[in-house]
Amino acid sequence: MREKKKINQQWLFHYGEIGMPKKTAKKAHALGGLTAPLKEEKGEPVAYGAGGEHFLKLIAQGDEIQGLKNLAGTDLDSGIDQNWQTITIPHDWKISQPYKQAPELLMSGSKEDGVGYYRKTFSLNDELMNQKRVILHFEGVMRSADVWLNGAYLGQNTSGYTSFSYDISEMARYGNEGVNVLLVRVDTTTGAEGWWYEGAGIYRDVWLEFVPLIAFDRENAYVYTQELQETQAVMGAEVCIENYSQKIVEVSPVIRIGEQLITLEKQTLQPFEKRILKETFIFPAPIPWSPENPHLYEAVFQMETDECRKSFGIRTFAYDSQGFYLNGNLYELRGVCEHQDFAGVGVALNQDIVDYKIKTMKEMGVNAWRSAHHYASEELMEACDRFGILLMNENRLLESTPWRIADLEKMVRKSRMHASIAFWSVANEEVIGNTNLGSRIAHKLVRCIKQNNYECLVVSAELLNPDGIVNESYLANYDVLGVNYPEADAMGPGAIKIKEQYPELAIMSTESASYFSTRGIYKDNEENCQCSNFGSLFSMILPGKRQPGDPGAGGTATPEKVLNYLTKHQYMGGVFLWTAFDYYGEPSPFGWPAISSQFGIADLCGFPKDYYYYYQANWKKEPVLHILPHWNEEGLEINTDGMIAVRVFSNADEVEIFVNGISFGKKIVVSCIANWEIPYQAGELKAVAYDGNQLITEAKHQTSSTIHAIRSKRIFEGKEYSLFALEAVDDHQRFVPTANNQVTISVENGEIVGLANGNPTNQAAYSLDRVRLFQGKALAIVRTSEASVQIKGIIQK
Structure with a gap:
């Protein structure tokens, strides 16, 4: 059977260029250097037999070592020096870099790009050799990643938002052959994909998967809802079986869902054959998946040699001129848009931090999430499945280049069985949208999505012109037209004009609000880059402090205006608010020294701002x-x-x-x-x-007196991380909402992973033992070794 294990521990990391290894060598697996075992590591830098030894001596006048050097593309005498540090994946090296004042860096978080190297050794048992395929999986590397293994170049991945994999079965070393050496060069200097903070490094999990030679192709194991009826569901299934062995095999595949067994036809596969099977079946008495009841089933794909488990939900999605339908019923989307970073750790989020973010918004009343503007991580999709959040996955750009299409197809297949995936967004605010060029490209992207996901709705998030001028062939590509900021005065009545012109058009709000506020602040302060929670008079459209009602004053639109617009235009089906949390980069409405946005309903740390409770009061039944x-x-x-x-x-x-x-x-x-x-x-x-x-x-x-102590509260407990709110209190244990003191942090039975305070101008040097409070609060992220973790804050005088 298949196995899968993380290899996140004990990586070596070096920031800065060390001399890029060659990608080609004169003989196989002969690159050597840091791409192969070093002197102190088990195994030869270049593995060769008796004939190879003879060859090396022939080409170097009997000097075998010199012969190796003649072949290698890198220095065989390379070593690990003191500039390498031991780290754990996920890792974002950029978050620890200093801030720099430069106009070209402002939008991306005021940190410079660079190059980093990661090196990892691992061993494989002899029993695996020729018995299982060994697959190396990277869930995400930001950004351009070159990968070497055992003296050979594996390849490059360009996008920082896509997962990628390599079958290393043949080139891996087993048992006494020595350790396997993995080297990854990560370069963020060759161009960004987004204008926000994107981070840098191996920021998502790395896995080894051991797959039987006769096995299911996991990404092509698919169970989906064709029709949801009152007493039953009509379901479809696709299974891909691969025979990587050199023999003819017979297999009897089945799919188990609870007590139901779906028996597929027995198959005879030739050596190296791949075969796709399709089946339709009836599922009795289904429990539909929804945000109110996120019921998940498990599909177990089984045959004699392999077993593959995947969760899924039974549900249907539709959009028409009246709005959004979930499981056949009109349903109001109460959504948020969100980038993938977080306070203190940058983009290096594990499952626990993602769960915390989802839980925080779910408690506000959110039932939908837009992964803006990039592919959703596996952690995000898994959390949305469990918590009950409808997810809009999003393609990065409106481009149909071969590598972009390959990435899109891969990510659609990877995500398609997640219960939460309701929408695929083709792009966001593309300048070539609503053109003939854009229409041709969109057609190809939509076709790619529809050919690989049979359930989701396809949308594009558009910034319309005030006159509502659109390209009909472009609109025809989508199940629903997504409109950003339809409620905003600065955008004009474009959405309304389109609806008047095309009354049967399905139209939705894909992005709204962009409301400025700084947690705990109640009057504007330009010097400190702070916006009042009562409503700021600063604008991202016009300079300086404005008058109430000026374009963009306080943000694109107030929360009240957003919800009032949706009440008047219920055919929109709901809303996706910009954004759930503040995020690094894009520091509107101020520039330097601000280093983060202020659009969030919660701050960078997830501490709610005041308008969090406005949405909660509108969206929750419990008293607010x-x-x-x-x-x-x-x-x-x-x-x-x-x-x-x-x-x-x-x-x-x-x-x-x-x-x-x-x-x-x-x-x-x-x-x-x-x-x-x-x-x-x-x-x-x-x-x-x-x-x-x-x-x-x-x-x-x-009213409190001055700060007397730090009170720590565990606000989230995950499997690996716990999150603690550090709060200033006075001598009567009253919260001090104006405290901005420096605090020294210590922890027992745990390790600090990140510290932050939510201040949009926090440029303090990266530290794991000191943090300054902001408006009485700070956040500590702790890797916990046991439940009895203790954290203590000492106020610095």
Whole structure:
């Protein structure tokens, strides 16, 4: 049977060029150097037999070693020096590099590109030789990756968002042949794929898979929903069987789903033959997958020599002129867009961090996610399956070059059995969209998707012109037209005009809001690159501080405007908000010294900003009550009359505000918002929510004194990582929302992986033992060795 194991541990990493190994040599597996075993490692740098030894002496006047050097493309005497460090995958080397002020680096996070080398040795047992195929899998390397194994060049992968694999069965070393040497050169200097922070390095898992010679092709093992009925589902299945042996074989493939057995016809395969089988079957009493009930089935593909397990969901998707349908019912998409980075670790996210991000948004009421603007990772797809999040996977560019098409086909096949995959987006805001050229290219991309995924809807995320001018042949490629920012004044009424012109057109909002805010900030501060949570007057369209209502002031559109637009235009089917979290790079509305965006509903660390609770109040049934601002005078905008704005987000009928026990009136909550202007007085600000005359919940802020200690709270516990919120408290254990102190961090029974604070101007040198609080909070990511991990923060004076 097949086996799969991660090889993420004990990699060596060197930042900077060391002399790129050659890609070709004069004889097979003769590159040597760092691509082959070194003196202290088991195995010869170039493996050769008696005839090879004779040949080497002939070409170098009897000097065998010199003969080797004549053949090798690299220095046979290469070694590992002190500039190499031991690291664990996933790894993003860019996150630890210093920030640099340069206009050309601003959008990508103000860090320079570079070259890095990774080296790994591993051993294989003799039992594997000629008995199983050995496949080397890279889930993701940012960006251009050249790979060598055992003195030979394996190949290059260009995109940082695609997985790639090599069958190394024949060229691997087994048993006494010595160790296998893997060298990877990663180069981010040859051009970016996105304008945001993309990171650098081997930032996703690396695997070895051991596959029987007669086996299923995993990516071509596919169970899918053809039709979902009340009492049964009509299902389809495809299976690809590969015979890599040198003999004729008979196999009896079956698919097990719970107690149901689907028996496929017995097959006789010739040596090296590959065969695809197709089947249709009835699945009785299905439990449909949905965000409310993300029920997963497991399909077990079995035959005499192999077993392959894949989870899937039974569900259907559709879009028409009325909106989106899930399992035959109209369904409102409450989605977010998101890049793949995270505070403190860059793009090196493991499953735990992805789970934390998904969980944070799920608790807000999110049911959909757009992987913007790149292919979704395996970790993201797996999390969306489990948590119940409809996923829009996204192709990077509207290009039909051979390598782009090959990447797209590979990623569609890799993702297609994930229950969460509802949409494939062909591209985002392409300037060649709605042209004849764009139409021809889109046709080829859509065909590639439809030929490999029989269930999803295909969309393109378009930034329309205000007049709604479109290319009909371009639109005809898609199941649904995606529109970015249809609610924004700066975009004009283009989406409405298109709908008027094509009333039967399915149209959706693929990107909305882009609302600026800085966690814990309640007045604009240009010097510190901070935006008020009440609504900023800075714009990414026009320079300087603007007037309310100016184009782009506060962002592309306010959250209120986004949801109001969708209420008026329900045929859009819902929304994908930009973005779930702040992200490195694209520091709108400010430039340097800001190094991250401020579009997030949560900050870089995942700490919710205030409008998180506005969406939660609109999207959740449970009582929601959130009050802003905090109640420490520092950082508040108090007018000359001593009055201050107070805002509440709630799904209650009415809310009453109290300061130090004195009521300032009860107000009806309209569209989940109520506002007051009251005199500021230190002490306690309290909100009380009512449905009818019944009190349902309370929320309060208390004025704190100065910071006294650090309180740590484990906010997420995963299989490998735990995430801790570090919070400033005063001598009465009250949260200090204005604390910005430096804190020294120590941990027991764990290892710090990343520290961050969510400050969009945080340019502190990379550290794993010191972090400055921002508005009273910081985040620690800890690799935990046991459940009793303890983390401690000491305030620096």
